[in-house]
Amino acid sequence: MKHTTIAIIGMGNVGATTAYTLMLTGLASELLLVDIDQEKCEGEVRDLRDVMGFSATSQISATTLTQARTADIIIICAGKAQKPGQSRRELAQINSAIIAEIIKELNPRPETILLMVTNPVDLMTLIACKRSSLPHTKIIGSGTWLDTQRLKRYLGEHCGVAPESVSTLILGEHGDAQCVAWSQTSIGSQPLSYWNISEKTAHELAHQTTQEAYAIIQAKCATYYGVASCIADVCKAIIYNEQRIIPVSCYDSERDLCYSMPCIMGEQGIEQRLQPQLTPQEHQCLEQSLQTLITLKHETLL
Numbered sequence: 001m002k003h004t005t006i007a008i009i010g011m012g013n014v015g016a017t018t019a020y021t022l023m024l025t026g027l028a029s030e031l032l033l034v035d036i037d038q039e040k041c042e043g044e045v046r047d048l049r050d051v052m053g054f055s056a057t058s059q060i061s062a063t064t065l066t067q068a069r070t071a072d073i074i075i076i077c078a079g080k081a082q083k084p085g086q087s088r089r090e091l092a093q094i095n096s097a098i099i100a101e102i103i104k105e106l107n108p109r110p111e112t113i114l115l116m117v118t119n120p121v122d123l124m125t126l127i128a129c130k131r132s133s134l135p136h137t138k139i140i141g142s143g144t145w146l147d148t149q150r151l152k153r154y155l156g157e158h159c160g161v162a163p164e165s166v167s168t169l170i171l172g173e174h175g176d177a178q179c180v181a182w183s184q185t186s187i188g189s190q191p192l193s194y195w196n197i198s199e200k201t202a203h204e205l206a207h208q209t210t211q212e213a214y215a216i217i218q219a220k221c222a223t224y225y226g227v228a229s230c231i232a233d234v235c236k237a238i239i240y241n242e243q244r245i246i247p248v249s250c251y252d253s254e255r256d257l258c259y260s261m262p263c264i265m266g267e268q269g270i271e272q273r274l275q276p277q278l279t280p281q282e283h284q285c286l287e288q289s290l291q292t293l294i295t296l297k298h299e300t301l302l
C-alpha cells in the first residue's frame with residue numbers, strides 16, 4: 001500500500017473514533033491530528049499510540065492546521081455537535097464561521113482531498129467549495145452514506161437478510177429532508193414487491209432512518225461509530241481507487257449547492273456524479289430537499 005497521510009481536524013467524538021477506525025482498517029500510514037483544544041488533542045494522540053502495535057499506522061502527531069496541509073486526505077469534523085432535540089440545521093450559523101476559518105487557515109494544496117463531516121454537512125461542503133481553490137471534485141461531504149447504511153439495515157432486518165444484500169439510495173440533504181430513491185431499491189436483486197413491502201412499511205422505515213440520529217443523541221448525546229465507519233469507507237474508495245458508487249454530498253454547479261447523489265469514487269475524489277432515473281414522486285421529494293438547502297444557504301452562507 002502506498003504511504004497515505006490523513007489529517008483529522010476536530011478531535012471530538014467523531015474525529016477520535018475516525019482516527020481509531022482508520023488505524024484498525026490499516027488505511028492511514030500517518031495521522032496528523034488537530035484540535036483547538038491542544039491538551040485534549042495531545043491526550044488523543046497518546047491514547048491512539050497505544051493502538052500502534054495492532055495497526056499499520058506508524059506515525060501519529062498533534063499538529064497545526066498549517067502542518068495538516070501536507071496530508072493526502074483531510075477530514076474536517078470540527079465544530080459544534082447537535083444537542084438532544086436539536087436539528088442539524090440549527091448548527092449552521094456557528095459551524096459555518098468555524099469551517100470558513102479552518103479552510104482559510106488550512107489553504108488546502110491542489111492535490112488534497114477534503115472530506116467534510118461537520119453538520120449541517122451539505123452546507124459545510126458548499127462552504128469548503130466556496131472558500132478553497134480546490135477543484136470541486138476533491139471536496140466531498142459524508143452526506144447520506146450513513147443514512148443509506150441505516151436504511152439498508154432496517155430493510156435487511158425487515159426481510160431477514162443481511163444489509164449487504166440490500167441495495168438502496170438516499171439522496172438530497174443529510175437531514176430531515178432526505179429522500180429515499182425507492183425506484184433504485186432492491187433486496188437480493190428483487191424489487192420491494194417481491195418482499196411484500198407495502199408503501200406504509202416503506203414510509204415507516206424511511207421515517208425511522210431520519211429519526212435514528214435523534215434517538216441516539218437523546219440516549220448518549222452524540223453519534224460517532226457509524227459516521228466514522230462511513231468516513232473510513234470513503235477513504236478506502238479513494239486510497240484504493242475503487243471506482244465504487246457511494247452517495248456523498250457533492251457540488252452541483254447548476255444549482256450552486258452541495259447535496260448527496262450517487263458518485264463514482266476513486267483516487268481523484270469524485271470521478272463522476274451520476275443522475276439516477278427517478279420517478280416523478282422522487283423528483284418532487286428531491287426538489288423539496290434542495291429547496292430546504294437553498295433556504296439554509298441564503299440564511300447562513302458567509
Ligand code: NAD
Pocket residue numbers: 009010011012013014015034035036037077078079080081082091095098102116117118119120121142143146174222223224227
Ligand atoms: P465534539 O464536540 O465531540 O467535537 C468537536 C471538536 O471540534 C471538539 O474537540 C472541539 O474542540 C473541536 N473544534 C471546535 N472548533 C475547532 C476549530 N476551530 N479548530 C479545530 N478544532 C475545533 O463533536 P462531535 O460529536 O465529534 O461532532 C463533530 C461534528 O460532526 C458535529 O458538527 C456533528 O454534528 C458532526 N457529525 C456529523 C455526522 C455526519 O453524518 N455528517 C455524524 C455525526 C456527527
